[in-house]
Amino acid sequence: MARGSSITGAEQRDGSRRIGALRALGPFLKPYLPWVILGGLALMLTAGVSLVLPMAARRVVDGFAAGDLHLLDQYFIAAIGIALVFACGTGLRYYIVTRLGERVVADVRRAVFDRMIAMSPAYYERLMTGEVLSRITTDTTLILSVIGSSVSYSLRNMLIFSGGLVAMLITSVKLTGLVLLIVPVMILPILALGRRLRALSRENQDFIAESSGNASEALLSAQTVQAYSAEATAQARFARITEDSYRSALRRITVRALLTIIIIFVVFSGILGVLWIGARDVQAGVMSAGELVQFVIYSGMVAGSTAALSEIWGELQRAAGATERLAELLDARDTVADPAAPTRLEGRARGEIRFDDVTFHYPARPDIAALEGISLTIAPGETVALVGPSGAGKSTVFQLLLRFYDPESGTVRLDGIALPDMTRAEFRRQLALVPQDPVIFADTARENIRFGRPDATDAEVEAAARAAAADTFIRTLPKGYDSYVGERGVMLSGGQKQRIAIARAILRDAPVLLLDEATSALDAESEQLVQAAVDALSAERTTLIVAHRLATVKKADRILVFDEGRIIAEGTHDSLVAEGGLYARLARLQFTEGLAAE
Known part of the structure; x- marks a missing residue:
């Protein structure tokens, strides 16, 4: 059974290389721009609060070293207030982006269904209805994951990465410069494996759609299948497609796991080496213990956000593939179309x-x-x-x-x-x-x-x-x-x-x-x-x-x-x-x- 529509496999793979496919969601987000802005504000609030916490930790450590208990109490109370703001901001961000995601995905599903229900039978000679259903359900679920969490999470981590990097520079230019030396080493695996991951993500979605189409066809014809004692044939066919889908998913998971391992190892190994140098600077009196703690926390935040971004990048690749597939349906050209300036029938037709x-x-x-x-x-x-x-x-x-x-x-x-x-x-x-x-x-x-x-x-x-x-x-x-x-x-x-x-x-x-x-x-x-x-x-x-x-x-x-x-x-x-x-x-x-x- 051929997967997909009339678009060739090569064209599908070329298209999946562009993360910009997510721009197709723009028209669906535009009506809810106020919610997007509110979500962005809540995001900046939580990211900003996150970046303040290491500074408070520095003050606490240095205050403790100086023996100023009154100042220490004030910093602990301030930290609790910051935690409350962070909790409220995070909850607000979750509510806004999740609501926005559900709304947009509902609109996308409606738009795709409205388009597909009006397509002439000629269109469905090239595309199984089961695949259309897969795109409306499975692919939109991926988009929901992106809008409802991944985009927000990635933006938050980008803010933490950039803000943490600035804070690291302020704390110690020397140590920050050493940390930045590992960035090129980190970028290489992302570029090398990222394209492969995007192609595998699209392939995996194609197999899922084929599986859905095959299951839909068999279940809708269950009586005929049973009447001809063809259950074993139907089961074997579905099992083959399901195994193909599993093997495709396994290839995608393997590449993504490899990418995650490389990035996390490179990032944390580099940071540990830099911290080793920082510890020697504390011993030499070049920086205080509180400054080192602050730098350590910011380094961990930057490393964590980098690792998270590598994970999110994979999700964005899958969502980009799903968006492409939905965009194919929304942009599908029907051989039968209504005229731009239609002629009207006056009243009830005579019937000639x-x-x-x-x-x-x-x-x-x-x-x-x-x-x-x-x-x-x-x-x-x-x-x-x-x-x-x-x-x-x-x-x-x-x-x-x-x-x-x-x-x-x-x-x-x-x-x-x-x-x-x-x-x-x-x-x-x-x-x-x-x-x-x-x-x-x-x-x-x-x-x-x-x-x-x-x-x-x-x-x-x-x-x-x-x-x-x-x-x-x-x-x-x-x-x-x-x-x-x-x-x-x-x-x-x-x-x-x-x-x-x-x-x-x-x-x-x-x-x-x-x-x-x-x-x-x-x-x-x-x-x-x-x-x-x-x-x-x-x-x-x-x-x-x-x-x-x-x-x-x-x-x-x-x-x-x-x-x-x-x-x-x-x-x-x-x-x-x-x-x-x-x-x-x-x-x-x-x-x-x-x-x-x-």
Whole structure:
């Protein structure tokens, strides 16, 4: 299985080398600039207080050496006050930055979801939905860690590093100069291993996304997996991806651990050597014991902040990779887009549909024409059936009419207006779809029907259910219309799902009705009831039907026969049977024999 989207692995690795990817979070932070400023002020307060404490320690040590107990008591009381300020400042900083992190991450998740839910199906031919979910969850969690703690922590340590360095210079220029000699030695491993760490961090996130995508695919198809006794295969596949992810994480952890070891050893070894020289200066009377203690504390703070920054650098690399991946989704270009200056439909559409010499290939099958040179006109209120063998192009007509894809050539029009000239939301409001595989959401039966028109009243929902022959079975559910039907409607049979989908379309009350095998999962009695509702619904609407049932096709005003992406015949049921050919053969095999069997 290929990881990621259409972006190549090389491009992904090159992008992960830039910590500047975190700048993409700027637009999400901008609305909360006051909170950023407050967090910065609290940060400077706590860092400043931290830098004052070693000075107090120096005074205490020198005061103790001088035997001035009164001064010693004053310094201890002052130190307690400083500790209180430090505690309050730290708590305030934590509250502000954590709240800011949660707010920004919530906004990022919403922005990514809003972008992804509007992407055309062509986009998801290149990217698994499970990977999108991984980015929305795992990657945003990394960003939360950075905004909520790592950035604040790194800035605090940078302030302590710079402030401590200045204080060290003030205390002893000689010792500080010796300490600074170890800086180049410390920078080298950061530069050498940092790039490797960034690449490994991005690779690790890719594996996590692949693992999530694989798990999502398998769990959503659990019944099929179990029906074919393929649990072991699914388990082995997930185990392989999980192990790949683990090995990638192990490589990242190893590099980061090595970086940490080198930096901490270099820093503390250097400081211990400098302190050895400082101890000799105290012995020689060049500096006081309090000054050495102050220098030791500042040295420890600078060393600690340096080590912490090396740790945080790794976190920032991971967050940069996560931000890049989210930015890829936010910047994704859809092949289907709304026009800058859309044409408006005045009121309710009449329902005239026209295909002008339309040719289309699915992106995943560029060598096979799903539709080729299709031209047809469907009059307002006309009922047209599309028939033909599987893969002939019938459902593709629906895909283009809903503008899930755009044709390579030709134009699809509604009421004479080309679909790309209107916003998708504008013309889709004029359409109601009943798919062959009905989509049922993890909600109540009532809300699943109301999905067709969110502002519908309970009475309108129930009337639509009655029209779709769904009312009776819904009322037998434990809580009637308020019964939870489970994820993808697992509590319902195939026929019940279809009736809810039909009720949803009836409730939508759109001028164009698209029925894709809408009655295929119904028993004979339910089909008669639903067919009567569909007939009544079709009377005042333009209706396109993909169906193999004889009763549905025979009632159509016109039948279009598709084969290999072309319309090879059209007419009424009787005229097409009389002509012979593909339709007559389909009618004999799929209709007459099926009817006899029934």
